[in-house]
Amino acid sequence: MTPTIVQPALPTDWRDLVALTKPRVMSLVVFTGLCGMLAAPVQLPLVLGFTAILCIALGAGAAGALNQWYEADLDAKMRRTANRPLPAKRMDRQSALHFGVGLSVFSVVLMDLATNHLAAVLLAVSILFYVLVYTVWLKRRTAQNIVIGGAAGAFPPLIGWVAATGQIDLLPALLFAIIFLWTPPHFWALSLFVRSDYAAANVPMLPVVAGIRNTRLQILLYSVSVVAAAILPFALGLTGLIYGVAAAVLNIVFLILAAAVFANRAEDPSGMKPERRLFAFSILYLFVLFAALVVDRWVIA
Amino acid sequence: MTPQPEDELLRRRRERARLMAWLLGAFVVLLFLITVAKIGLNK
Numbered sequence: 001m002t003p004t005i006v007q008p009a010l011p012t013d014w015r016d017l018v019a020l021t022k023p024r025v026m027s028l029v030v031f032t033g034l035c036g037m038l039a040a041p042v043q044l045p046l047v048l049g050f051t052a053i054l055c056i057a058l059g060a061g062a063a064g065a066l067n068q069w070y071e072a073d074l075d076a077k078m079r080r081t082a083n084r085p086l087p088a089k090r091m092d093r094q095s096a097l098h099f100g101v102g103l104s105v106f107s108v109v110l111m112d113l114a115t116n117h118l119a120a121v122l123l124a125v126s127i128l129f130y131v132l133v134y135t136v137w138l139k140r141r142t143a144q145n146i147v148i149g150g151a152a153g154a155f156p157p158l159i160g161w162v163a164a165t166g167q168i169d170l171l172p173a174l175l176f177a178i179i180f181l182w183t184p185p186h187f188w189a190l191s192l193f194v195r196s197d198y199a200a201a202n203v204p205m206l207p208v209v210a211g212i213r214n215t216r217l218q219i220l221l222y223s224v225s226v227v228a229a230a231i232l233p234f235a236l237g238l239t240g241l242i243y244g245v246a247a248a249v250l251n252i253v254f255l256i257l258a259a260a261v262f263a264n265r266a267e268d269p270s271g272m273k274p275e276r277r278l279f280a281f282s283i284l285y286l287f288v289l290f291a292a293l294v295v296d297r298w299v300i301a
Numbered sequence: 302m303t304p305q306p307e308d309e310l311l312r313r314r315r316e317r318a319r320l321m322a323w324l325l326g327a328f329v330v331l332l333f334l335i336t337v338a339k340i341g342l343n344k
Binding site for chain 1: 306309310313314316317320331332334335337338339341342
């Protein structure tokens with residue numbers, strides 16, 4: 001009989017805890033949250049502003065950890081996610097759950113201490129929305145999962161604004177709408193050229209359920225909506241010319257790239273250059289649009 | 302138990318404890334600064 005060596009469970013490497021928070025998603029969240037806060041008419045003292053952004057980042061990280069806790073089985077089936085800490089078995093699920101819940105509570109309580117109740121409530125709602133409504137309820141059930149999930153990603157600029165002002169106004173509501181409408185074309189473009197992966201994990205992504213042709217039409221329709229939403233802050237007189245010009249230029253490019261996706265007939269990922277281009281540009285679009293908003297509001301002030 | 306996993310275990314534990322100490326220290330400083338800023342707001 002060969003003796004079996006029982007290895008003690010190693011404590012989780014802290015790098016894996018960081019990976020659990022999806023740091024790359026967090027960078028976009030921090031950026032849009034910061035822009036929402038800086039676009040507000042009231043400016044918080046530096047320490048409180050820093051804390052608010054920290055809480056938004058930690059809240060997003062907590063949501064990411066809980067998402068990975070729930071989706072370990074899915075992640076194991078997709079090449080893009082198979083090396084995450086849980087599917088790669090570098091961490092046990094219990095630790096991920098405790099980490100996620102602990103971080104959620106911590107971020108909400110700290111937000112409440114540093115800013116105001118409404119900002120803390122919105123942060124809690126955004127975490128619960130991402131984890132319960134998107135991850136648990138809709139992601140595996142409907143091809144509209146991305147549309148609903150987009151709402152969770154749309155919260156940060158709203159929370160940033162509310163942290164500074166204590167109330168919800170029209171401009172942050174529009175910022176919410178912009179990210180909400182931006183998410184579907186952004187992710188569906190991605191899902192077109194990594195489609196096989198989602199199919200392997202049995203996630204009802206639009207290209208799998210409704211077909212490539214229909215997905216391209218949906219991308220175009222949502223692109224028209226996001227472009228309309230992006231021009232509204234200027235059209236309603238909430239921003240100046242800097243934002244107006246930036247939005248106009250970005251919108252034109254976005255529409256051209258979305259039209260190219262719609263016109264594309266390729267079924268194979270190798271022929272999906274327009275989709276890759278739209279996906280890459282959509283990230284730049286959001287960064288520049290929000291940066292322009294902040295510059296614009298500061299010039300007006 | 303082979304000595305190698307034990308080394309790894311101790312290394313990770315030490316690394317994590319050190320990180321935790323830094324984070325707790327930073328949190329204490331942050332709470333202090335938040336308090337100062339909040340007092341400043343109410344003046």
